[in-house]
Amino acid sequence: MEKYEIRMIRDHKELVLQAAEWFHQKWGIPRSAYSESMEACLNNTSAIPQWYVVMDGDKIIAGLGVIENDFHNRRDLAPNVCAVYVEETYRKQGIAGDMLRFACEDLKAKGIDTLYLLTDHTSFYERYGWEFLCMVQGDGELKLSRMYMHRI
Numbered sequence: 001m002e003k004y005e006i007r008m009i010r011d012h013k014e015l016v017l018q019a020a021e022w023f024h025q026k027w028g029i030p031r032s033a034y035s036e037s038m039e040a041c042l043n044n045t046s047a048i049p050q051w052y053v054v055m056d057g058d059k060i061i062a063g064l065g066v067i068e069n070d071f072h073n074r075r076d077l078a079p080n081v082c083a084v085y086v087e088e089t090y091r092k093q094g095i096a097g098d099m100l101r102f103a104c105e106d107l108k109a110k111g112i113d114t115l116y117l118l119t120d121h122t123s124f125y126e127r128y129g130w131e132f133l134c135m136v137q138g139d140g141e142l143k144l145s146r147m148y149m150h151r152i
Helices: 013-027 031-041 095-109
Strands: 005-008 050-056 059-067 080-086 114-119 131-137 144-151
Touching: 005 095, 013 031, 013 050, 013 059, 013 080, 031 050, 031 059, 050 095, 059 095, 080 095, 095 114
Parallel strands: 080 114
Antiparallel strands: 005 050, 050 059, 059 080, 114 144, 131 144
């Protein structure tokens, strides 16, 4: 991933609006929800929330967040990696794995030893050391989704 740069939003306030818009376009969640969460990580002394983007020049090509709860009924399984996305033309280059490792290392330095992740993927995250934990109910969802955990 030498040609791309992972940036922590907490160190790049100038990226909040661009990143909020980018995540909004990928997931359909209101951009204000993203910008509020990103603003909360600026100058924040606690570890959560955190947001990360991967840049190709001045263009966001991938990103993820870490929030307390990714809209599911297991409030005890926290914090949660959320909104993991890599632009289609940049996939299969190891960017997702690099981004996940980067976030894990950053959060470990902040005292977090376990992360959780809600997904419908069935084998993707195992490649990066995540373990299937259980099925959980997403807020407003009829079917259960897979919950993964990763001990850092």
